[in-house]
Amino acid sequence: MLNKLRSAWASVLMLSLLVAPDIGLAQRTVSSNITGRPVVQQITGNELIDVRGADGSPQVSRLGDAFNDLSVSRGLVQSNPRGIFVGDSRTAQTLLQTGVRLDFKNAGFPSALRQLTKQRFNFGVDDVLATSGFTTRQIIDTYLPSIIKSDASFMTLLAGTNNWGAGISLAQTTADLDTLIKAGLNSGKWVVLVAELPRGDAAAYRLTPQQMAFHTGLRRWCQQQARRANVVVIDAWPTWLADPTATDVAALDVAAGLTFDKLHPGGMGGFRLAKLMQPVFENRLAPINILPASNFDTYSADNPYGSLTPNPMMNGSGGNLVATSSTVTGTIPASYRAECVNCAGLTVALSVVTINGEKWWQAAITGTPTQAAGYLELRHLTFTSTAGDLLDAVAAYQVDAGQTGLNAVSLFWIENSVGQYYADGGALDPTYNFTPDAVDAVLRTPSHEATGVAAQDSFRVSFLQNVAVGATVRLRALSVRKIR
Numbered sequence: 001m002l003n004k005l006r007s008a009w010a011s012v013l014m015l016s017l018l019v020a021p022d023i024g025l026a027q028r029t030v031s032s033n034i035t036g037r038p039v040v041q042q043i044t045g046n047e048l049i050d051v052r053g054a055d056g057s058p059q060v061s062r063l064g065d066a067f068n069d070l071s072v073s074r075g076l077v078q079s080n081p082r083g084i085f086v087g088d089s090r091t092a093q094t095l096l097q098t099g100v101r102l103d104f105k106n107a108g109f110p111s112a113l114r115q116l117t118k119q120r121f122n123f124g125v126d127d128v129l130a131t132s133g134f135t136t137r138q139i140i141d142t143y144l145p146s147i148i149k150s151d152a153s154f155m156t157l158l159a160g161t162n163n164w165g166a167g168i169s170l171a172q173t174t175a176d177l178d179t180l181i182k183a184g185l186n187s188g189k190w191v192v193l194v195a196e197l198p199r200g201d202a203a204a205y206r207l208t209p210q211q212m213a214f215h216t217g218l219r220r221w222c223q224q225q226a227r228r229a230n231v232v233v234i235d236a237w238p239t240w241l242a243d244p245t246a247t248d249v250a251a252l253d254v255a256a257g258l259t260f261d262k263l264h265p266g267g268m269g270g271f272r273l274a275k276l277m278q279p280v281f282e283n284r285l286a287p288i289n290i291l292p293a294s295n296f297d298t299y300s301a302d303n304p305y306g307s308l309t310p311n312p313m314m315n316g317s318g319g320n321l322v323a324t325s326s327t328v329t330g331t332i333p334a335s336y337r338a339e340c341v342n343c344a345g346l347t348v349a350l351s352v353v354t355i356n357g358e359k360w361w362q363a364a365i366t367g368t369p370t371q372a373a374g375y376l377e378l379r380h381l382t383f384t385s386t387a388g389d390l391l392d393a394v395a396a397y398q399v400d401a402g403q404t405g406l407n408a409v410s411l412f413w414i415e416n417s418v419g420q421y422y423a424d425g426g427a428l429d430p431t432y433n434f435t436p437d438a439v440d441a442v443l444r445t446p447s448h449e450a451t452g453v454a455a456q457d458s459f460r461v462s463f464l465q466n467v468a469v470g471a472t473v474r475l476r477a478l479s480v481r482k483i484r
Helices: 002-016 064-070 109-116 136-149 170-186 209-227 267-284
Strands: 027-032 038-042 049-052 058-061 083-087 095-097 101-105 128-130 154-158 190-194 231-234 327-330 336-341 346-355 358-367 375-380 390-399 406-415 420-426 439-444 454-463 469-482
Touching: 083 136, 101 109, 109 267, 109 420, 109 439, 128 136, 136 170, 154 170, 170 190, 170 209, 190 209, 190 267, 209 231, 231 267, 336 346, 346 469, 358 375, 358 454, 375 469, 390 406, 390 454, 406 439, 406 469, 420 439, 454 469
Parallel strands: 083 128, 083 154, 101 420, 154 190, 190 231, 327 346
Antiparallel strands: 027 038, 049 058, 095 101, 336 375, 346 358, 358 469, 375 454, 390 439, 390 469, 406 420, 406 454
């Protein structure tokens, strides 16, 4: 019966896109300042809904209870909700799927955002509604039914840069974006709209003056959507432009390091865009701690969702250090194994430090790696999974500000004999640079049904080849969990 009701709701909502007003609830964006940080205001009166009439004028009603099944937000929404991420290649690059591997990539802002908010929300493969090269019209044709039917609590939207090349006018582009926004709002989601991104330089993706006018006009239209209830606009332009004073063909060139090709965010760009969104999500979503509570919080018949791996709190010093080609010294917590792979030229000092009463495994890394695909790994000893169990891996990590030479910070859980990898925070390419900003975050791999073979977790710090490394990285609460 419930499924039939939901199906009926979806059908009604699909039709309502042509006629329905935008609907939003008790928390709304009232402005967005020049730094790109949205200003969010809580509206008092827990049943107030801001309904806009056909002429765009606000009308207030008390219809709140009628929309409970649509999960429309009132202040802080439920803990650990799902989100959907709608767009083109800049969103689609969040995922890497092959026959043996599923990664959530840090070059895609959804993964970086989930890490920075310490897992206040979740998403899966089916929640990334994005395809490389898509125009706004193609996004509508392909994903509109999925947007409407999804029971996610929020939606992000970054699209439009492919339109001018397809001969789509600015007016049609904004109309398409308006359709997508309404689809999100009228199906009970709050919407985070990215006001496009600067792109190009002299070598790649630079725009003509006519195209630049389209791009800046699109950004201005997006900014104006901040007046709508339950729409938050993220404007990255002030920090993404290489030279805000330029008025020639270089006016929209993107700042160095943010992208890997002057269009698509790299590791640094993914985190920088997520950083702009972070205050919005921390305002709207309740905090949640998905990490083990203690070393006692381990799996048993009475604690079926406890850690399947021991010593998540990094106690002791009896772990195993595998001999490597680099100089690696220091402490390995009990029940762990550390190794630096392809690390010639690096010096790594390992220790266990206490910060605010919590123990962290710390790696201070210096030198210049001369080998490709180098990484430092800390993992538990192999364990055997139970076939049919749904598992994921989690961990907290920190990277001090000012790091150089890092490619990525990633968490894997791996089924050894079948070669299956499930990762969070991986890099799309070994030449991408990790953000130099301070990071205090939580990783969570995609969940997967275990096959009952030997398995392991793996926390990895990857390096750029022939780039000087200076980085301090910390890890705690590394755990593989049964979640079903």
